[in-house]
Amino acid sequence: MxxxxxxxxxxxxxxxxxxxxxxxxxxxxxxxxxxxxxxxxxxxxxFDAVAARGEVWRLAEAAEVSDPREAVVRLVGASCRLWASDRALLRRLVGLAAVDPETASVVVERERRREATWAHLVRRLEAAGLLRPGLAAEEAVRVLMALTSFATYDMLAPADADPAAVMALLLRLADGIVDLSGRG
Amino acid sequence: MxxxxxxxxxxxxxxxxxxxxxxxxxxxxxxxxxxxxxxxxxxxxxFDAVAARGEVWRLAEAAEVSDPREAVVRLVGASCRLWASDRALLRRLVGLAAVDPETASVVVERERRREATWAHLVRRLEAAGLLRPGLAAEEAVRVLMALTSFATYDMLAPADADPAAVMALLLRLADGIVDLSGRG
DNA sequence: CACTTCATTATACAATATGTGTAAACTTTC
DNA sequence: GAAAGTTTACACATATTGTATAATGAAGTG
Structure with missing residues (x-):
């Protein structure tokens, strides 16, 4: 392997x-x-190995934090660390899923789970009135999925990137969608 | 073809x-x-054919608008229309570039040009004092590249999407980076 | 019309890759 | 030491890329 x-x-x-x-x-x-x-x-x-090394389970953990704003911050952070764990490899693997329908299943399954996580969290944010006005919940989910995707991480991070710096940028962007202002 | x-x-x-x-x-x-x-x-x-059909040249055109804020808006719009022109095909083509070094050249070349366009526009934005404080110019370029990438469009747009709706979302996100508030 | 030029075809070929099958050699386990 | 399970070496079938070559056909030109 x-x-x-x-x-x-x-x-x-x-x-x-x-x-x-x-x-x-x-x-x-x-x-x-x-x-x-x-x-x-x-x-x-x-793929399974890289997911394990990148500690995917931290995504689920982050989503369970009781304060929804804090959960967003942690979920974004866990995503960045996951994508940073083996960037060159993930680039191939994620790309492959878009190229070959046969291969797609592996990635699609994980994306489905990631989406379920975000969808749940967005419902919590909505209930707490933290979604910016004029924004449907599904839109918010799509935006957060896009912001925390590997593709976005890969474009945002310079070669020698610190995941934390990218995380800060992403949170800044997410603030246009979700009210995170209470936090750093 | x-x-x-x-x-x-x-x-x-x-x-x-x-x-x-x-x-x-x-x-x-x-x-x-x-x-x-x-x-x-x-x-x-x-790939050349899809780029032509999607009217890539509109990107350069948009970047030349004299008001830099208006240029941002138009560049985002032209990107969305380009990506929307043949989504299923672009998914394969862009993915392929990430998978196979041989194939990468085609896409890389275009991305390089897209980056040059954004870099130039960001310099103009910076000169006009429209970049949000605490943000380096290179960071802004990377963010705008990421926001207007095919991958982001593809994740943001539902199957039956209207490019204009996605464009609105992207501008909202870009507003966290660049001051676009003067415009609709 | 005859002639030339050019692209297309039919066909064969070499090289490389995936995937399967089988018997012999080797390790591990008891 | 015997049984069970792996690994090897080797052969084979199939698919695909890419090249070569002679024959065919369809232009256009004199």
């Missing part, structure tokens, strides 16, 4: 042959198939 | 074989190679 990760980052998907992966890992191509079933299976495993 | 476009949207990149493209277009595979040189060449042509 580590071999696959490195090759995927360096060569891209098209340049990633299971022959190379197997060689780099010091095993046979057949062994790779025994473990992962297919190239797609391998990618799935790599 | 139209065959390629349809197949790319329907099947994704991995499912797009030049055999299928040729058959759908009613020619031989060899003819496709005579015209486009390679699969990449074909994609390039398809």
């Amino acid at each position: 580590e071999s696959a990760r490195q090759l995927l980052v360096r060569q891209g998907f098209h340049g990633l042959s299971l022959e190379d992966v197997a060689r780099a890992a010091g095993v046979t191509r057949k062994t790779v198939y025994n473990h992962f079933g297919s190239k797609l299976g391998l990618l799935n495993a790599v | 139209e065959s390629a476009r349809q197949l790319l949207v329907r099947q994704g990149f991995h499912g797009l074989s030049l055999e299928d493209v040729a058959r759908a277009a009613g020619v031989t595979r060899k003819t496709v190679y005579n015209h486009f040189g390679s699969k990449l060449g074909l994609l390039n042509a398809v």
Whole structure:
């Protein structure tokens, strides 16, 4: 999996042959198939690994904070840290989902969960009267999804970025949608 | 090219074989190679076509408006219309650039130009004192690039979206970065 | 009309990739 | 040491990209 990760980052998907992966890992191509079933299976495993390393579970944790404004801040932060955990790899993986319908399922499933999290939080914000006026709840969800997406993080963060700096920028933008002014 | 476009949207990149493209277009595979040189060449042509159909030149036009605030508004609008012109196709094309270093060049070149446009406009905004305090010019450029990226548009717009509605949302967000309050 | 030029076709070929099958060698476990 | 499960080496089928070549056909020009 580590071999696959490195090759995927360096060569891209098209340049990633299971022959190379197997060689780099010091095993046979057949062994790779025994473990992962297919190239797609391998990618799935790599994706799961990066999600785990990036501590995805922190997203759910952040969303459960009782103060909804604080929850937004933490959710944005957890997202940034997740995306920063392996940027080059995520770029390939997320891109792949847009390119190949077969591969899409993995990412789509996680995005669905991310959306459910935000949708729930937006309902709480709405109940607390913290949504800016003239803004539908669904719109707010879409905006927050977009702001906390990998694509946005990737464009906002310079190569040597500190996730915290990006987080500050995102919160500033989110303030146009949600009233976060009570907090730093 | 139209065959390629349809197949790319329907099947994704991995499912797009030049055999299928040729058959759908009613020619031989060899003819496709005579015209486009390679699969990449074909994609390039398809990308150029969608950029032309989406009227990319309007971006440059918008950036030249003398009032910098008005220029921002128009540039955001032109971006939305560009991205809306063939969403399903752009999803594949933009994703592909993130997946495959070979393919990246096409998109990267356009992004570079888009960035130059924004960078110039941000300098004008800065000179007019319209940047929100505590914000570096490079940060502003990155934020505006992110807000007007295809990825953001694609996440913000519902399936049946009106580009103008998305544009309004984006301007609201951009207002956290640039003072646009003088305008509607 | 005959001639030339050019693109298209049919066909074959090489190279590379994915995925499967099988028997032999090797490890692990009991 | 024997049984069970992996890994290997090797062969094979299939699909795809890309190139080469001779034959075919459709222009336009004299």
